[in-house]
Amino acid sequence: MKVIAVHPDRCTGCRTCELYCATERGSNSKNLLQAATEEPLPKARVRVEGGGSLSFPLQCRHCRQAPCIDACLAGALVRDEESGLVVIREGLCIGCWTCTLFCPYGVIFPWPERKIALKCDRCLYMERPVCVDVCPTRALEVVDMADYDQFLQGKGSQVATGLAYAGPGLLLLDLQHPA
């Protein structure tokens, strides 16, 4: 299963991902300049939370044990068999928004104008998710869960290196000559 990974150290909170997600996935025109004046206003499936020196684009994590699927009264939320992603069948959604209450990350949003819930489907039917494509700092990246261990290992190594070279008082690891 491929999901969107985030490099929080690269996110500047510019919200470009939100703008283009709303335009590409929520508007009729698919054009930013026109989408901004559409009614109802398009909505993004990704949200940049935080601010200042720490911002983070949050979107559906496609949990392996997804509480939203269990919570959905209408059976609109299902796991796509082929991709393994949690997707919403908008035609079945009744807009009760129980899923929004159960989502541990708060990344399923009510869309009252259209009476449905809104969530990221990782742009399943597109070549690449639009937020990943437009992020100017490459803070978003598509990773395969199969490679997740490797991804984590890389992150772990980065943290270890950072700690090792943070200063003499923190020189805890000898990366050059591991035991």
Place this chain on the structure above:
Amino acid sequence: METIHLKSVDPTSQALLKSAARRGIELSWERLERLQPQDGFQRLGLSCPYGCMQGPCRIDPFDRGAGKGSCGLDRETMVAATLLRLTLQGLLESMERLAAADDFPRVSFSAPLLHLLEQRRETIGQTLPGAGDLLKAAAMLCRPSASSEQLLSQTLRLSLLAIACLDQEAAQEATETTAAGGECRVGYGAAEGRPVRIGLCGRLSADLLSALRQATTGESALPVALVSLGDWLHAGDGFVPIISTSGEAELPLSAGLIHLLVAGQGTDPGLLALCRQMGIPVFPADTDCDPGLLLDQARKVYGASSQLEPLPDPPPLATGVVPSAEGGGAMPPTGAGEKIAFVGGADTPQATMGSLPVELAARLRDHGWQVASWGDAALWMVKDGLCLPEQTAPVTLLADRVGPWQGVKQLLAAGQGDRLQGICFTGLKGNSDLAVALGLACLGCRVNVATPLPLGGSRPFQERLAATLALLGGQFVQQTEPVQAKKMAEWFLGA
């Protein structure tokens, strides 16, 4: 490499683009690609233009983030202020051209312009636009206390001042001997017969141009040619040959066709960087130098280098003639009922270079319309042979920059204002073009700018702009994406 044809319609340019790509030279198209995605907030006009340094503030167009700036500025007013700021900058650019050394220019209105303004006093205000409007606009942009209506009204007054500046500039030129039109050779073969070429770019003083022309005339074993990189530079009884449009100015440099660059005000840093990369010496136009030395340096570079991409034999060359506007000859002397379209302006890298002007002119002529053009668009039409006298309805060339207003003025003077069906700006070279486009709409013209402007963030503001211009008898349309010739032709034909 497969998309070279999407960058320019000129086959020679396409060959030069391929050659540059093979040699790993980065040109403006690649830089634009690297700049994607564009800042969406800026594109919509929702990045605050006020310089209060207490933000920066930007408003989320989809109501998910901030709905107002930290001072309380709303979406509509932010877009209005953005347009005012751009127009003010454009007006100052136009005024700078009028300014004598150390003297603030005085803007006055000619009789025809005054007549048009008199008819519009109810909408633009009882007092005529003047220098005080500059200060008022500056004060309005100091802190966001003015409403969007006030900002819009001020924008339109400034745009009319920009037209007055253009009018005055044209009148100033008319008193000089260089003001007359003349012949212009356009294309990569513009310097044929002279192997050493000095490229001219940006604004150059008449003195420098004259000195360079004098130095390059006469017999020599290695004759040197002056060629312009997209600018219409009047010299003697015609224009300096133009080797490329301004949008493609990097191509002749990347192909080794230029051996020295004289860079005037307005030369892009990309051109200077490319010269450094290619080992082409650059001479800043604002410094003193003996033209003879420049020629020697260009000859040295020519002797040490080789042309990197062979041009077709013979290299493409076309000729056009800009009629003298003062002689009343700019507008084609055709039947009073014949419709006219103005299609001109700068290149834009967001669309295939040359496609809009050439295709649009051809489509409009198919409908029996007359087309007049200026700027880069005119160069494309010359290159495509649309201006040749043997054509059934050759495209008329207008003077660069001042051309569209001069054309409108001539039609009005001849009592044929209703022949003009619309004005299309294929691209904007600077804010002065934007101010002029808005000013022409204020004077009752239908204007369509073929590139996106930062107005998309507020529909109410766009509607207010349209309604105000409708009261003045004009129309101002901006495209939200690179526009196809077919769509633009439909806009003209739907007039």
